[in-house]
Amino acid sequence: MAGVVFTITSGKGGVGKTTTSANLGTALAMAGQRVVVVDADLGLRNLDIIMGLESRIVYNVVDVIEERCPLHQALVRDKRVDELYLLPASQTRDKYAVTPEQMRSVCRELQQMADYVLIDSPAGIEDGFRNAVAPATEVLIVTTPEVSALRDADKVIYLLERDVGIEPRLIINRYNSRLVRRGDMLSRKDILDILSIDLLGIVPEDDSIVISTNQGRPVALDRGAYISQAYHNIAQRILGYNVPLIRFQEVSWLERLRRMAGL
Amino acid sequence: MAEEPFAAPSTKPSIVRIVGTGEGIVRLIGDRGGRWSDIVRILSDHLARAEGFFQGERVAVDIGERSLSADDLQQIADVLAGYNVTIWAVRTSNPHTHRMVQEIGLAAEWLDKPKEDRPPSANKGERAQWEVHLGRKGQPAPIAKPVAEFQPPQIIADSIADQALDPEGGAVERRSAAVAESVAETKRTAIPPALTPPPEESEDEVTDQEMILAPPYIYRGTLRSGQVFRHAGTVMVVGDVNPGAEVISGGDIFVWGKLRGIVHAGAMGNERAVVCAIDFEPIQLRIAGYIAMSPKTVTSEPGRWFWKKDAVEKPEVARVMGRQIVVDVWDRE
Known part of the structure; x- marks a missing residue:
């Protein structure tokens, strides 16, 4: 059976598309699936760094498209998990090196070998975005609880419905339940009110993401980490299990006091 | 309606027909087969053969059921523009094409097909739809303006x-x-x-x-950021108008849902136009030549995002009164 192609996109940059792709890919692989994550951000490749696979890249997606190497040779295997592969982007060539049709044909081939293909889309709604959504069977929209991110997500949903005919699902990233409770951040309800699409999951704001990103080790690898659970829950929901939304971890008053003191 | 072909194709029955309807010229493009590029080429040939006969004409383009992209439509508009012919409306029975037509800023008209979306006056006669009627209230309006x-x-x-x-x-x-x-x-x-x-x-x-303009149009669904909906007549949106979306209407605008984008009613100068919404929180509101900005736009109060306000749980209506836009709670007047 051919695998499912998820494109992860947002419109706005910096909301966590790449982090989500890396962690979701890891979580799905840890759940026993064969996963390929594809970096479609040609010219500005990041996904390999976040996954910590930068040093092992030889070929990239443009090499595959231009037939300088077979597909399997360009795939970088993540040794920390069974069956997780990365198809890296090119850093030297840009989005104009690839057409939507070429992306489709690469993904068709990947679908034959993997259960899940995750495409990390570049920001924006131009050619790079069109390349990334062309092969998609499903689309995940990542947004943060900010009005600007929300506005862009809304536009992307409109474009997807118009041009691709896909009803995307939503991941809310960097959700700060404390600010929401104080009324200083858009709540889940506010966001869903505007976007009116299905919510796949919420990822809370957490410092450990910054650390894991810099270390090149997706946080989903550490099952113990609080934030890791959010990604595993999303993976479970993708696999068809009904998992409740994450319980937000509360920062104790002592902890807050400690932070205020700068310790 | 009497249709007489102006320029009949020389060989087989063509997929492109040019039909005169008295005051204007309606150009028919059949929906049976043929690649779009061929149709555009045939049309171009027709125009070339007519040698300036259509110079300066305004035509309606009938596309039938065919599904077209914005590029396709632009292509045909460009070809026509090349012969100094402007499109005043595009007729289609395909919802996708209809949307595309509006997207590139042309007037769109329903053909017979999707029954539920057809404007009520669509049967009055093909031409009647886009004529401006001027007449006393309650009287059948005579055709006054070409x-x-x-x-x-x-x-x-x-x-x-x-x-x-x-x-x-x-x-x-x-x-x-x-x-x-x-x-x-x-x-x-x-x-x-x-x-x-x-x-x-x-x-x-x-x-x-x-003043009666084009027939009302009912839009079903949510208008999202970046989407612009234009219609010469009254517009009814059954769904939400999200922030960043725009509705521009020659008549009134009714939103059966949340209004959070930008709306312009009476865009052709009709100051009697009104804007109503169940949940009335537009970022900007225009009626004819008047502009009002949401008073709730800037707020220092924590927890009040720009579309949030002290909830008025009732539908509201905006109209021009005394040379400014006034928003009231909707009640039975």
Whole structure:
């Protein structure tokens, strides 16, 4: 059976598309699936760094498209998990090196070998975005609880419905339940009110993401980490299990006091 | 309706037909087969053969059921423009094409197909839809103005927007000379200058006459950021108008849902137009030449995002009263 192609996109940059792709890919692989994550951000490749696979890249997606190497040779295997592969982007060539049709044909081939293909889309709604959504069977929209991110997500949903005919699902990233409770951040309800699409999951704001990103080790690898659970829950929901939304971890008053003191 | 072909194709029955309907010329493009590029080529050939017969004409393009992209439509508009022919409306029975037509800023018209979305007056006769009727309230309106004088709403909307941003009335960069020309023309004739009291003479005839434009249009679904919906008649949106979306109407605008984007009612200068919404929180509101900004836009109060406000749980209506836009709770007056 051919695998499912998820494109992860947002419109706005910096909301966590790449982090989500890396962690979701890891979580799905840890759940026993064969996963390929594809970096479609040609010219500005990041996904390999976040996954910590930068040093092992030889070929990239443009090499595959231009037939300088077979597909399997360009795939970088993540040794920390069974069956997780990365198809890296090119850093030297840009989005104009690839057409939507070429992306489709690469993904068709990947679908034959993997259960899940995750495409990390570049920001924006131009050619790079069109390349990334062309092969998609499903689309995940990542947004943060900010009005600007929300506005862009809304536009992307409109474009997807118009041009691709896909009803995307939503991941809310960097959700700060404390600010929401104080009324200083858009709540889940506010966001869903505007976007009116299905919510796949919420990822809370957490410092450990910054650390894991810099270390090149997706946080989903550490099952113990609080934030890791959010990604595993999303993976479970993708696999068809009904998992409740994450319980937000509360920062104790002592902890807050400690932070205020700068310790 | 009597249809007489002007330029019959020489060989087999063509997929492109040019039909005269008295005052204007309607160009029919059949939906049976044929690649779009061929159709455009055949049309181009027809025009070339006619040697300027259609110069300066305004035509309606009938596309039938065919599903077209914005590029396809632009292609045909370009071909026609090459022969100095302008499109005043595109007729289609395909919802996708219909949307695309509106997207590139042309007037769209339903053909027979999707019954539930057909404007009520669609059977009156093909031409009647886009004529401006002037007549007393309650009386059947005689056809008063030829279609040629119909001004597409977006140009007026643009000119109003420009003036609003540019109170000195200085030169605003236009996309093309043609648009600039028509805007200048519009400024002279149709609309009172934005944000200034309308000239007295516009009060006399039109005010006690009911102005009926295109038939109302019901849009089902949510208008999302970046989406612009234009229609010459009254617009009813069954769904939400999200922040960043725009609705521009020659008549009234009713939103059966949350209104959070930008709306412009009476875009052709009709100051009697109203805007109603179940949940009324537009970022910006325009009626004819008047502009109002949401008073809730800037707030320092924590927890109040720009579309949040002290909830008025009732539908609200905006109208022009005493030369400004007034928003009231909707009640039985």
